[in-house]
Amino acid sequence: MKAIQFSHYGDPDVLQIQEVADPTPAQDEVLIEVKATTVNRLDLFQRAGSRPVGNLPFTPGLEAAGIILQDSNGFKTGEHVLTTRASLARGGGGYASKLAVPAKDLARIPTGVSFEQAVAAGLAASTAWGGLFDLGKLKAGERVLIWAGSSGVGSIAVQLAEHAGAWVATTASSEERAQALKQLGADLVINHRQQNVGELLQEAGGAQLVIELVSSTLQDSLQAAASDGRIILIGNLGGKEATVDTQAWRLKRVNVLGGGQLRTSVTNEEKFLQLIAEHAIHPLIARTLPIEQAAEAHRLLDSGDIQGKIVLTHA
Numbered sequence: 001m002k003a004i005q006f007s008h009y010g011d012p013d014v015l016q017i018q019e020v021a022d023p024t025p026a027q028d029e030v031l032i033e034v035k036a037t038t039v040n041r042l043d044l045f046q047r048a049g050s051r052p053v054g055n056l057p058f059t060p061g062l063e064a065a066g067i068i069l070q071d072s073n074g075f076k077t078g079e080h081v082l083t084t085r086a087s088l089a090r091g092g093g094g095y096a097s098k099l100a101v102p103a104k105d106l107a108r109i110p111t112g113v114s115f116e117q118a119v120a121a122g123l124a125a126s127t128a129w130g131g132l133f134d135l136g137k138l139k140a141g142e143r144v145l146i147w148a149g150s151s152g153v154g155s156i157a158v159q160l161a162e163h164a165g166a167w168v169a170t171t172a173s174s175e176e177r178a179q180a181l182k183q184l185g186a187d188l189v190i191n192h193r194q195q196n197v198g199e200l201l202q203e204a205g206g207a208q209l210v211i212e213l214v215s216s217t218l219q220d221s222l223q224a225a226a227s228d229g230r231i232i233l234i235g236n237l238g239g240k241e242a243t244v245d246t247q248a249w250r251l252k253r254v255n256v257l258g259g260g261q262l263r264t265s266v267t268n269e270e271k272f273l274q275l276i277a278e279h280a281i282h283p284l285i286a287r288t289l290p291i292e293q294a295a296e297a298h299r300l301l302d303s304g305d306i307q308g309k310i311v312l313t314h315a
């Protein structure tokens with residue numbers, strides 16, 4: 001099979017197409033032909049060496065959508081499946097054209113949902129679901145602030161929260177991006193470069209839940225939160241450090257929870273895939289490129305000049 005790999009750390013051009021042996025599935029694994037994967041920020045860090053990987057050469061790709069190649073473990077040849085655990089699969093990650101995936105890590109893709117849509121939702125939607133519902137306990141009628149609405153996680157979180165009946169505020173750095181986020185269902189889009197996010201949320205009554213994807217903004221999130229509000233730390237787009245007013249935090253009784261390596265269950269992954277089939281949510285795809293252009297895709301994500309996910313397709 002073919003796989004895009006890097007055998008030393010460096011700029012995007014270290015990503016090279018290689019001919020490698022097909023993976024042999026273990027008893028609890030299912031062999032899939034990968035049709036689509038995505039580029040995540042972690043892929044860039046791994047390739048550059050700032051998050052070193054175990055062994056080189058290495059095949060990146062945190063998620064994969066594809067076709068079952070042989071009947072196994074309750075799956076039938078030809079079924080369409082998604083895994084958000086491609087980096088743990090034999091032969092993987094998702095930049096490889098075949099993977100042997102533990103059956104417990106496979107979600108079925110319903111009719112009407114393309115591989116590109118499934119994988120664009122993928123880990124981003126699994127993470128968003130985990131933050132909003134598993135940890136965040138979001139309920140209909142609550143106000144939620146989702147940082148970085150233009151990010152992969154943010155753009156799907158906005159839609160999942162709106163679909164759950166919440167009032168949704170989010171952030172974007174341009175009017176064009178704000179308009180796109182309103183189309184996805186955001187009730188309030190705040191330009192985080194020009195406006196004070198904490199103040200505007202207070203004026204709106206305070207957010208019962210904040211999905212923190214930036215984290216250097218934690219003080220704004222504390223200001224935005226309602227008394228007894230919940231803040232779920234999911235990402236560090238703004239860096240690792242934040243300065244906060246601990247007294248205001250204490251007096252407001254805000255609960256700040258670290259999300260860890262957040263994902264929801266396969267059962268819930270099948271629920272958001274069904275929402276795509278019903279046209280209730282629409283994964284935001286910034287660009288779709290053939291896997292051979294993985295280096296170009298890495299440059300694109302690094303530029304920050306995109307809204308939504310970059311999808312890579314295998315022929």
Ligand SMILES: NC(=O)c1ccc[n+]([C@@H]2O[C@H](COP(=O)([O-])OP(=O)(O)OC[C@H]3O[C@@H](n4cnc5c(N)ncnc54)[C@H](OP(=O)(O)O)[C@@H]3O)[C@@H](O)[C@H]2O)c1
Pocket residue numbers: 040041123124127147148149150151152153154171172173174177192213214234235236237238259260261262263304305306307308
């Ligand atoms: N399982 C997990 O725990 C998990 C899974 C996936 C991702 N994550 C984390 O979640 C975060 C989002 O990941 P992603 O891949 O969805 O991001 P992404 O698609 O790369 O999002 C980038 C967008 O975020 C916004 N942004 C960037 N820096 C910002 C800042 N300092 N303040 C406000 N907005 C900023 C920008 O939009 P605007 O310019 O329009 O604001 C930018 O276009 C990352 O930190 C990632 O590591 C965690």
